[in-house]
Amino acid sequence: MFKDRTAYFAQRFDTDALSEDTKDAVIGANLPPVSFGRIVVHTRDQIxxxxxxxxxxxxxxxxxxxAGHGLVRRMQSVQSNGFEIETRFDLQYRGYVPFLTQEVPDNAVVLPPVMESRKVIHFDAATEGHSNFSYLYGASGRPTSQSPSQFVCDSGRTYGAAQINPAISGEALELDCQAINGNGVTFSKMTFAYLKAYGIALPLHIRNTSGGFDSTITGFTVQ
Incomplete structure (x- = not known):
């Protein structure tokens, strides 16, 4: 499927790949970049x-x-019994607010569409307290939704990040988030660990209409 997956990741999941409306909102917010260049995480997930x-x-x-402006590119390779089954690409705000997402099964013949934030209605950049990201979205090549979706988060307890993995420095802030569709229905609930020393959130638990996900961080390296 990919002649060069790394090059595809860098070119297609960058600020310049955003819609003009979304790009203007991100750049206009004058958000500081995350405090790292590259981080590699290994997980074991129960689904x-x-x-x-x-x-x-x-x-x-x-x-x-x-990726600058508080954004991060995220590339995830998923394996089962030692075989790669899927690659997921994201462009996110600090690892949790979605802007671009694409999931590519290993056996895909053509690339699936990219889910895109087309227009930002409201964007709270703060991680502490309550935050709301409201946006109009669409799949690449398809019309934009007419009703805004929301990604809403509330911060919780603070604890030592080494509890997640001994290689992680500083404190972790618990973020409880909900993804809400244009009809006002919550279709996914997520718990993240926001790593204060790095300015990025790692997903630990997800519950949605199709099932659940619990992640254990088995490796963490800053490069």
């Missing part, structure tokens, strides 16, 4: 889908790179 009686186990290799 429940549908009527499964026991979770499936997957491992992932995730690369985060600074």
């Amino acid at each position: 429940m889908i549908g009527n499964q009686t026991a979770p499936s186990t997957f491992t992932t290799d995730i690369t985060y790179e600074s």
Whole structure:
């Protein structure tokens, strides 16, 4: 599928790949960049889908790179029983607010569409307290939604980030977030650990209409 996955990641998941409206909102917010160049994370994930009686186990290799303006590029390789099954690409604000997302199964013949934030309605950049990101979105090549979706977060307890993995420095701030569709229905609930020393959030737990996800951080390297 990819002649050069790294080059595709760098070119297609950057500030310049955003819609003009979204790009103007991000740049106009004058947000500081994250405090790292590149971070590599390894995880072991337990995932429940549908009527499964026991979770499936997957491992992932995730690369985060600074994209400026508080944004990060995220490339995630998912493996099952030692075989790669999917690659996911994201452009996010500090690892949790979505701007661009694409999931590519290993057996894909053509590239699936990219889910895009087309127009930002409201954007709270603060991680402490309550924050709301409201936006109009669409899949590449398809019309833009007419009703805004929301990504809403509330911060919780602060704890030592080494509890997540001994290689992580500083403190972690718990973020409880909800993804809400244009009809006002919450379709996913997520818990992140926002790593204050690096300015990035790692997903730890997800619950949605199709199942659940619990992630253990098995490796963390700043490069």
